[in-house]
Amino acid sequence: MLHHAPDTPGALQGEARAVDLGHSRIDVDRRARTGDPEVVFGSGKTPEQVVEILRTLHAAHPDTAVLATRLSPEALDHVAAELADADVDRVARTAVLGALPAPRGLVRVVAAGTSDGPVAAEAAVTIRVHGAGVERVDDVGVAGIHRLMAVADRLADADCLVVVAGMEGALPSVVAGLVGVPLVGVPTSVGYGTGAGGLAAVLSMLNSCAPGVVVVNVDNGYGAGVHAARVARAAAPREAGPVVTGRGEASP
Amino acid sequence: MLHHAPDTPGALQGEARAVDLGHSRIDVDRRARTGDPEVVFGSGKTPEQVVEILRTLHAAHPDTAVLATRLSPEALDHVAAELADADVDRVARTAVLGALPAPRGLVRVVAAGTSDGPVAAEAAVTIRVHGAGVERVDDVGVAGIHRLMAVADRLADADCLVVVAGMEGALPSVVAGLVGVPLVGVPTSVGYGTGAGGLAAVLSMLNSCAPGVVVVNVDNGYGAGVHAARVARAAAPREAGPVVTGRGEASP
C-alpha cells in the first residue's frame, strides 16, 4: 500500500530541533543561528494553522516577539479573536505576539505612494520586531519632488533607509543621491501594462545610477526589513529619547 | 507597542499642502506646479473613498473640473448616486465633477476596433478635462485600410492625434505616415496568446517605421490624453465654431 504518514518515528528529518505540527515543521533554532526572531510566512496557511504556529513559537520563545506576515483577512480575524495579546496590523497584513525588543538604531521607511503602503507597513513591522526603531515617511514619490526635498535632512538622520516604490521605481535613485545612508530599495507590484507585477520597478532599482542601492524581490518588505534592522542594530545605539515607530507614532 | 497612527501631528510629511483623508493624502498643489487639473486614480479605491476624494478636490478647486479614472462598476454607481452633478462615463470608467474648461485646440482620438473603445474613451474624457477639444474617429483599424483613407484629410486637421490600437498595434504607423500632426500611440491589452497584455502592440508602436510616433503604457488613455491636451492647448486656439467632443457630440 501507499500511505503518507507525516513524520512517523524513523522518518528522515533534517534536524532534531524542530517542532512538527503535522501541516508544518517549525524550526525553533533559527534564532540561535542568526539572532533574528521567528517568523511565519502566512501565505497559503489556514487561519487555524497560523494561530497554532504563533502559539507554538511564542511558547518556545516567550521572551521575545514572533511575527506572522502575508496573512489573509480571515487569518487576521482569527488571530485577533484567538490571541488577545497579538498586535494585528491589517494594512501590513501582519501579526506580532510577544514583547517587542528595545529599539536599537533607527530605520526610516520611505514610500512613494499610497498604494505602496502595505509593503512599507510590512517593512516597518518587521524592523521593529527585529529590534530596531522605525519611522515612516510617506507620499514622497518622485512626481512631486518638492515633497521629498522638504524632508531631505531627516533622511540623512537615520542608520538605514528602506525605500518603497512601485510603477517606475525611481525613488531609491533620488534618495541615494541625496544621502550616504545605507539604503534598501523595495519594488512593489503597483503598476499595470508593461509594469505589471513590478518588473519595471525591480529593473529600475537594480540599474540605479546612484551608487550603493541594494534591492529585494517585489513586495518583499519583510526581507528589506530584516536587512535594515541588522544594519541599524549594529550601528551606534541611539540616545534615550522617544523612538518613533509605525506610521509616525512615538514609542514611550 | 506597535501602532500605526496615520498622519498624527509630528509625523514626517513630504509637503504641507496636502489634505489627508486617512486612506489617502490628496495633493492639492499639483495644479499650481503643472497647470493640469486634479485627477484620482480609482483603481484599488472603494466607492466611498472615490466619492470623498472627488468632493475634497472639488471643494479645493471649485472653479474647474476634477477627474476620476479606472472606476469599478460599483464606484461608478456610487458616484452617480452621491454626486448628482458628476458626469459619469461607464465606457470610459470615468467621473468628472465641476465645469469643463473652454476647449483650446483640437485632439482627434483614433481607435482601431470596438474593443479599444474604453481606452479611447478614457483618453477623450481626459483631453476635455485638461482643456482641449476632442473628437473621436472609431473603427478604422488597418485590416480595412479604406476606412482610414476615407478620413485622412480630417486626421490632418487636428492639433494632436491620439491613436489607440490593440492586437499588433499597427495603426499609429499608418496614420503617422499620412500626416505630420503630433501623434501619441496608445497600445491596448486587447489580444491573446503571444499578444496577451498588450506586449505586441507596445513593441509595435515603439518600433514604428514612421518618424515621430511617441508611446504610452498599455491601456494608458489617461497619460496620452494629458500629453495631447498640453500639445493642443499650446497650439493656436481654434475659431469659435462648435467643438466636437466625446464620440461625435457637439459642445455648445
Next chain:
Amino acid sequence: MLHHAPDTPGALQGEARAVDLGHSRIDVDRRARTGDPEVVFGSGKTPEQVVEILRTLHAAHPDTAVLATRLSPEALDHVAAELADADVDRVARTAVLGALPAPRGLVRVVAAGTSDGPVAAEAAVTIRVHGAGVERVDDVGVAGIHRLMAVADRLADADCLVVVAGMEGALPSVVAGLVGVPLVGVPTSVGYGTGAGGLAAVLSMLNSCAPGVVVVNVDNGYGAGVHAARVARAAAPREAGPVVTGRGEASP
C-alpha cells in the same frame, strides 16, 4: 535564368515620385505629406551611398536642410570630405546639408549623464533641422537632484522637453513632476547586466508615475526630435531674440 535587375522599366513600384539610386529608393514626396524634411537613416549604408543620397535629396529640396543620422565614423569622414557645405556632428553622428529653417518655438533637451550625450545630440540636431529652436541641459541625472532643481525654472520655459536617460531612466518622471510642459522621454542603451540594451530605462519611462510622459524606442533621439519639433512649431512663435541652439550656442 534567375536575375535581379533592380528597377527595370515595368517593374512594380509603389509610387512614381521616388528616385532610385540602385542601392536605395529615395522618397522625395514625404515633405509634401508631412511637412517634415527628408532624412537618411545611415545605419547599414556605405559612406559613398550616404553622400550620394544626401546630394540627391539636396538637389530635390535645395531650399531646406536634409539630414543624415546614425553615420559610421567612415561615413562622417566621407561626408566631410565630399560635401564641404555639410554640417557634420561626430557626437550626434549626423550630417546636415542645406540651410536650416528659421527656428519656431523652443525645445529643451535634458540629459541625465555624459554617456547619454550622443542620443541627446541626435535629438538636438533633429529638432533644429525640423524647424524648432533647441537648447540642451546636460548632466542633471537624478542621483544629483540639486543640479536639476537649480534649472527647474528654465525647464518650465520651453514649448517641449526631450528628456534623455539610460540606466534606470528615472529623469523624465522627476521632470514631469516639476513642470506641465509636453515631455518626451528617450531611454538610452547606457547600462549593463539586467539593464543591458536599455530595457530598464524604457520600462521605467513607460511606467512613469508622473502623468503625460510619452516615450520613444531606445536611443531614438531622432524620433523624439521629430515629435518635439512638431509640438514646438505649433505653439506660439517666439519673439525675435536669439534662439539658443545646440549645446548652448546662440544662433544669430
Next chain:
Amino acid sequence: MLHHAPDTPGALQGEARAVDLGHSRIDVDRRARTGDPEVVFGSGKTPEQVVEILRTLHAAHPDTAVLATRLSPEALDHVAAELADADVDRVARTAVLGALPAPRGLVRVVAAGTSDGPVAAEAAVTIRVHGAGVERVDDVGVAGIHRLMAVADRLADADCLVVVAGMEGALPSVVAGLVGVPLVGVPTSVGYGTGAGGLAAVLSMLNSCAPGVVVVNVDNGYGAGVHAARVARAAAPREAGPVVTGRGEASP
C-alpha cells in the same frame, strides 16, 4: 582509446539513402518524400564544403536545380569561381545550380523597406527554385501607405503573397485587409532597441488583426518561399505569357 571515426562501416545510420561527405551527410531522398528540391543551409559551412555539397546534390539530381542559402561572401566567391553554371545572388546570399523548373502559378514578394531586401530576395529565389513564378514589389512600407494602395490591384492578382517587413512588421496586416490571397508574413531582424532581433515584427505578425496571416521565423525567407511555392503550384497553372521573376525581370 577514444577516437571519432566518422561513418565507418557498421556505424548506425538513420537511413541508407544518404551520401556522406565526411563533414556532412546529404539526404538525397527528400525530393521523393516532399517533391521539393534539395537545399543546402550554408550557415557555418566552409566555401569548400558548400561547393562540394552543391556538386554532389547536382550529380544526384541532374534534372533540376539545387539551392544553397545563407552563404558567406567567401562562399559566394568560391561558388562563383568553381561552379561556372551556378547562378549566384549576392543580395539573397544564394546560389542555384541546375535548370530552374518551369514556373507554375505566381507568388508576389512584397517588401516594406530597402533593408528588408536580402530576406525578400532569399524568398524570391527559393520560390523560383521550388517551381513557382515570382515577382517582387518593393518599398511599400506602411509609413507611406499611398505606395501600397497604388499597387493594390496587382496584389490581388497572385496565387500567394510573401510579405516581408522589419521594425514593427505591420505590412502583412494591411495587405491582408486588402486582398483574400493566401499570405505569409516574414518578420526581419531590421530594428534596434526593443525591436532588436525582430521581436517586435514577429509578435506583430502573429497578432495581426487581419484574418489568415501566417508567419515564419525572423529572416526566414527560405521557409516562407517553400510554403508559398507549394501553394502557388497547386493553384491553377498560369497562361503561357512571360512570367515575371526576380526584381521585375521577365523569364523567357
Next chain:
Amino acid sequence: MLHHAPDTPGALQGEARAVDLGHSRIDVDRRARTGDPEVVFGSGKTPEQVVEILRTLHAAHPDTAVLATRLSPEALDHVAAELADADVDRVARTAVLGALPAPRGLVRVVAAGTSDGPVAAEAAVTIRVHGAGVERVDDVGVAGIHRLMAVADRLADADCLVVVAGMEGALPSVVAGLVGVPLVGVPTSVGYGTGAGGLAAVLSMLNSCAPGVVVVNVDNGYGAGVHAARVARAAAPREAGPVVTGRGEASP
C-alpha cells in the same frame, strides 16, 4: 457637458458601408474585398450582442454562412435558443448561420492530443465556412509516433494541412518532414510551468527544422482555418464523391 453619443449624424466614420448596432459597427463589405464570409469574434460580447450581430450579418448575406467564434457557454445557449437554424458547436465554441458553401479542395486538421480538440474544432468549422472540405485526424501526438505513421499516406492526400499541438508543439515538424503539402502549425495554450500560455509551442513551430512550416498565434484555429481554406480552394477542385467534414462525418 461631456456626453458620448455613439454614431450621431455628423460624427466621423471610417466607411459608409457599415451597420451600426450601438455596441458594434458591422463591416458588411469585407466579403467584397477578400471573398471570405463575415465572422464575429465573440470574446467580450454579450449573448444578446452575438445574436443580434449574427442576425444582422445573415440578413446582409442571406446566401452564405456567417460564423461566430470564441463564444461563451452563455452565448452558445442563447444562440441555440434564439436562432433555430444556427449550427452550434460547443467544443469549437462556434455558431454558424446560413447555408455552408459547397466544399472545394480538402484540408486535414491534425491534432496532437485530446486537450487540443477545441482549437482543432474551431479550425475545422472555419475551414468549412470558408468553402473548403475538412477532415480531422486526432490523437496523433509525437509521443506515440506509430499512430502518426499509420496515417501518413492520408496526410499526403490533402490540399492543405492544419497541425494543432500544445506542450512542446513538435507535431508540425514531424508532419512537414513526411509530406510536401502546404502546412499551417497552430500552437495551443495547453501546457504549464515554462510552457504556460503556449510559449514553448509557438517557439517550437517558428523554429521548425522542417522547411515550409508557417505558424499562427496561440489557439488561433480560426486564423489557420482562413489561410488553409484559401489554399485548398485555389487548388484543383475535388471529385464529386462525398467530402468528409467535421470529425469524420460525410457531408452529403
Next chain:
Amino acid sequence: MLHHAPDTPGALQGEARAVDLGHSRIDVDRRARTGDPEVVFGSGKTPEQVVEILRTLHAAHPDTAVLATRLSPEALDHVAAELADADVDRVARTAVLGALPAPRGLVRVVAAGTSDGPVAAEAAVTIRVHGAGVERVDDVGVAGIHRLMAVADRLADADCLVVVAGMEGALPSVVAGLVGVPLVGVPTSVGYGTGAGGLAAVLSMLNSCAPGVVVVNVDNGYGAGVHAARVARAAAPREAGPVVTGRGEASP
C-alpha cells in the same frame, strides 16, 4: 450541415489499439512500448471522466496499478466514493488503482520546504507506481544547511534522487555537490514577484554549478518520478528488507 460525430466508423484514427470514451481516447499500448504503467493527466477532466478512465485502464491492465495525477478536490472525492479500492492522496492530488508493483531500487525524494510538499508527493507516488521504492526527506532547504548535512550519508545511499525546490531552487546544486547519485531537480512554482511561476527555480537548476543535475518542468513531479523510477529499477535490486515509501512509512 456541419456536425462533429466523434469517432464514427471510418474516421481516421492514429492507431487501432485505443479505447474511445467519447471525451478521451485511451492509449492502452503505451505499456508495451515503454514498460511504464498507464497514467491519466487529470487536469481539465471532470470527476466522472477520471473515474471512467481509471476503470477502463484498470480493466485493460488488471495486473498492475494505474495512476491519475493533477486531480481536482472534486475528482479526488468522486474517485474515493466510486472506486473503493483506489488509494487517494489529497496532498499529491493523485489516485492509484490496482496493486503496486514490487519495489526495485530506491529513490529518495528530497524537498526544500513545506510548500514544496505536493510536488514531492506527486513524485513519490509516481515512483512507487512505476516500480521503484521511495523515501522522502523533507524540510532540508538551503537556508538551514545543517539540516541537509545531517542526512548527507543517507542521500548517498539511494539509486536516484529527486530534489524538489521552489523560490531560488538552490537545493539540487548543494545535494549534487555532496553525492554522485543520479539526481533530478524539480523546480516548483512556490515564489512571488520575479520568481512567480517558478522561473527563478527552473533557471537556477538548469544553470547548476554542480555537474550532472538534470531538470524537468516546473511542478512536474510526475515526470521526475518516471525518470527516477526507470533509473532505480535498472540499478541492482535492493535486499529484501522493508522498503520505506511515502513520507517515511515502511511498506510491508
Next chain:
Amino acid sequence: MLHHAPDTPGALQGEARAVDLGHSRIDVDRRARTGDPEVVFGSGKTPEQVVEILRTLHAAHPDTAVLATRLSPEALDHVAAELADADVDRVARTAVLGALPAPRGLVRVVAAGTSDGPVAAEAAVTIRVHGAGVERVDDVGVAGIHRLMAVADRLADADCLVVVAGMEGALPSVVAGLVGVPLVGVPTSVGYGTGAGGLAAVLSMLNSCAPGVVVVNVDNGYGAGVHAARVARAAAPREAGPVVTGRGEASP
C-alpha cells in the same frame, strides 16, 4: 596600500585538499565525494593554464583519466603539442589525459543534425571518461522521421539515452515515446531569430508531452554525459563483447 596576494599563508581557504596554481585552485577531493573523475572547464582559461591544470590533476590521479572541456582552438593545439599522451578531440573541443576506465553499461548519444555534432561529441567523450560505454546515432532529426524509425530497436537497447537537438528541439519527445529507457535531452544553441541561443529547444524539451524527459542547460553535453554515465554504470554491466564508442568505433 592595497595588494592582492593570492593565497598567501594565512588567507582563508575553503578546504585544505586543494592545489593552488595561482590562476586556479584545483579541488582534488571531488572524486572521493562523488566518484566522478576530475574535469577542467576550459572556457576563459589560457592554453598554458589548461596544460598546467591537466598535468596537476593527472599527477594527483595517475590511475584514471582527467578531462578538459570547452577548449579553444589554441588550447587544443597547445595540449596536443605539450601532452603527447592526451587524446584531443577537435570537434568535441575536449582533451583527455590518462587511461579510460573500463566501460560499464552503454549510453547511446542521439543527435538531430550535423550542427549538433559538437555537443553530441562532448557528451560522448564525457560519458566514456565517466566510465560508461558510448555509441552515437547521428542525423536522425524529426524532419526525416524514417531515419529515426529505422534505428528504433537499437535505441531501446541502451541503459541511457542522451538526445541532442537544436532548432525546435523535438527529438527527445519522439524518442521518449518510442522507448522506456532513461533519457536526457540536450538543447543546443543551433538556431536563429526567435530560437537564437537555444531558447526554443530548451522550452520544447522541458515541456515534452512524453513522460520522463529530463533536460540540461543549452549546449551542456558535459552535464548530460555525467548524468547518463552514472545511470548506465549503475545498471547491470554489459557482457564482455567490444563496446562501441565515439562515432561508431569499436573499442578493443
Next chain:
Amino acid sequence: MLHHAPDTPGALQGEARAVDLGHSRIDVDRRARTGDPEVVFGSGKTPEQVVEILRTLHAAHPDTAVLATRLSPEALDHVAAELADADVDRVARTAVLGALPAPRGLVRVVAAGTSDGPVAAEAAVTIRVHGAGVERVDDVGVAGIHRLMAVADRLADADCLVVVAGMEGALPSVVAGLVGVPLVGVPTSVGYGTGAGGLAAVLSMLNSCAPGVVVVNVDNGYGAGVHAARVARAAAPREAGPVVTGRGEASP
C-alpha cells in the same frame, strides 16, 4: 548654423561645483553630500580621459583616495605609466590614486568560483577605498559545501558580507542561512545558455529563501562595495590589530 560648443559660458549647467574636462563633467561635490569618495566609471572612456579625470579628482581631493573602475587593459596600462602613485589592480580592473582611509569595520567578500574573481576584486577594492576593512574568502561555491562549512565561523565574524556568485547564484542563500550578518548578493555574468548574462543568478538571489538577502545588478561589485562599506563603517570600530585586506593581505 548648427554647432555644439560644449560648456560655453552661459550654457545651462545643473550645478556650479563641477569641473568640465570637455569630454566629461566632474562632480566634485558628491563627497560633501554622501561622505563617499569620488569614483570614475571607466567603461567607454579613453585611457587619456581616465588619467585626466583621476588627476583632476585627486587635485580636488588630495587628502583621500579616488577610484576608477571598469578600466580597459589599455587604460590600466596608461594609468600605470602616467600615474606612478596609482595602485592598479588588473584583475579588479581598478586604479586607486591617493591615500586609503583608515579601515573601520570589516567586510568579508565571499566568492563562489574562480571566474567570479574579478567582480569580487572590484568589490574588495571599492570597500577599502570607501573606508572599511576587507578580507576575501574564495572558492567556496555550493557544489563543494564542505569548503563553506569549514569557514562558517569566520563568516559570522564580520560587519557585513558581500557574496559573489554566477551560474545559479545559490551561495548567498546558503551563507544567509548560516549567519545573521548583513549580506549583499552580487550575481555575476558567469554562465551560458539560459544563464547567459547573469539572469539565473540575479533571479536566484532576488528569490532567496533565506531572509535578509539584498541584491545588486549583475557584475556590480562596485555597488555592493559601496553599500557594504557604509554598513561596516557605521558598526562599532574594530580593535587596533592588523586588518586583512585584498585577497588575504594584512594591512599595516
